[in-house]
Amino acid sequence: MAEEAAQEQQTDPAASRPVRCIVKLGGAAITNKGELESIDAASLRSACAQLRQAMSHGGAAGKVVGMDWSRRPGDPTGPVVDVEGLSEMGGLGLDSNFVVVHGAGSFGHFQASRSGVHKGGLHSTLVKAGFVATRISVTSLNQEIVRALARVLHLQLESVDASQIMLSLHVGFVPVLHGDAVLDELLDCTILSGDVIIRHLAQLLSPKYVVFLTDVHGVYDRPPSDPNAVLLREIAVDENGSWSIVKPALKGNKKGVEISVAAHDTTGGMETKILEAAAIARLGVDVYITKVGTEHSLRALEGDTSSEDWLGTVIRSSR
Numbered sequence: 001m002a003e004e005a006a007q008e009q010q011t012d013p014a015a016s017r018p019v020r021c022i023v024k025l026g027g028a029a030i031t032n033k034g035e036l037e038s039i040d041a042a043s044l045r046s047a048c049a050q051l052r053q054a055m056s057h058g059g060a061a062g063k064v065v066g067m068d069w070s071r072r073p074g075d076p077t078g079p080v081v082d083v084e085g086l087s088e089m090g091g092l093g094l095d096s097n098f099v100v101v102h103g104a105g106s107f108g109h110f111q112a113s114r115s116g117v118h119k120g121g122l123h124s125t126l127v128k129a130g131f132v133a134t135r136i137s138v139t140s141l142n143q144e145i146v147r148a149l150a151r152v153l154h155l156q157l158e159s160v161d162a163s164q165i166m167l168s169l170h171v172g173f174v175p176v177l178h179g180d181a182v183l184d185e186l187l188d189c190t191i192l193s194g195d196v197i198i199r200h201l202a203q204l205l206s207p208k209y210v211v212f213l214t215d216v217h218g219v220y221d222r223p224p225s226d227p228n229a230v231l232l233r234e235i236a237v238d239e240n241g242s243w244s245i246v247k248p249a250l251k252g253n254k255k256g257v258e259i260s261v262a263a264h265d266t267t268g269g270m271e272t273k274i275l276e277a278a279a280i281a282r283l284g285v286d287v288y289i290t291k292v293g294t295e296h297s298l299r300a301l302e303g304d305t306s307s308e309d310w311l312g313t314v315i316r317s318s319r
């Protein structure tokens, strides 16, 4: 009986509450992407705190009850479990209908690019070793992210596969997924970006909006390291999937965007993000790309990017 109910919830999206937001914690946002296996702790903390704020109904969400029970007694970071506090969980008014996907940043891209996992070739010992090394690296980042989220969200978090997502949401979990080294029918193995996972999730879950948090304010007309780079405020996507810059009007009617990708980035950097965001917008779901740890990221997570002073890129359907 329980199994049947679970299956029904898994296959029937209407059985679950609608998903409000799918958010990507970009690897460039929460790690120091150029420095091997280095977390940007301040940005990660800020992203978690803002997620909590965005999930809370009308601001303050009460006392924090840590859900990270893996800490040992005597750990200076806090109590192992505050049992009394747990009874308050029900009354906190957190809207758990968020799905979190994180990127790899400096956990995974180095290992993958050095061994060439993204290009396939599992017959090679180097690729096989790189596949394993990439998975170890990105899953160790995942542990840290799940811990950081568990410290501030009064919710249980799980790394889940697609078939479990709807059910997890239904019971009040916040699913946490991530890009990874994966087996592939065409290449035999490759690197799957969190950006691509988000597009699939958007198709599956029809969220109200999607947020990409990264280390720059949004999509620029050229790499943001160029002092003349202009932030693109709005990009429209037509029914064929082609996109055009709506705001601001660029000099010389410039249509394209110049993109640079870090040498060790195995998933295409900002180019992949724009392509995936355009595919999501085509579904009728607005996409916000903005910088982690800013007032703009909080507003994006709350779904409120309408005011003129919001800094970021909105990608939406032209329909």
Ligand SMILES: Nc1ncnc2c1ncn2[C@@H]1O[C@H](COP(=O)(O)OP(=O)(O)OP(=O)(O)O)[C@@H](O)[C@H]1O
Binding pocket: 025, 026, 027, 028, 029, 033, 102, 103, 104, 105, 106, 194, 213, 214, 215, 216, 218, 219, 220, 221, 222, 223, 224, 225, 257, 258, 259, 260, 261, 267, 268, 269, 270, 273
């Ligand atoms: N035209 C451009 N507009 C915006 N960012 C750009 C552009 N060209 C290059 N970039 C770079 O893209 C980077 C963000 O893309 P990236 O894929 O690294 O983000 P992420 O999703 O946070 O990281 P990860 O892929 O590791 O999860 C920024 O650091 C920025 O410098």
Ligand SMILES: C=C(C)CCOP(=O)(O)O
Binding pocket: 027, 102, 103, 104, 105, 107, 108, 109, 112, 134, 138, 178, 179, 180, 181, 191, 192, 193, 194, 195, 266, 267
């Ligand atoms: C393990 C890796 C390298 C996954 C990469 O995913 P992304 O950082 O979201 O593009």
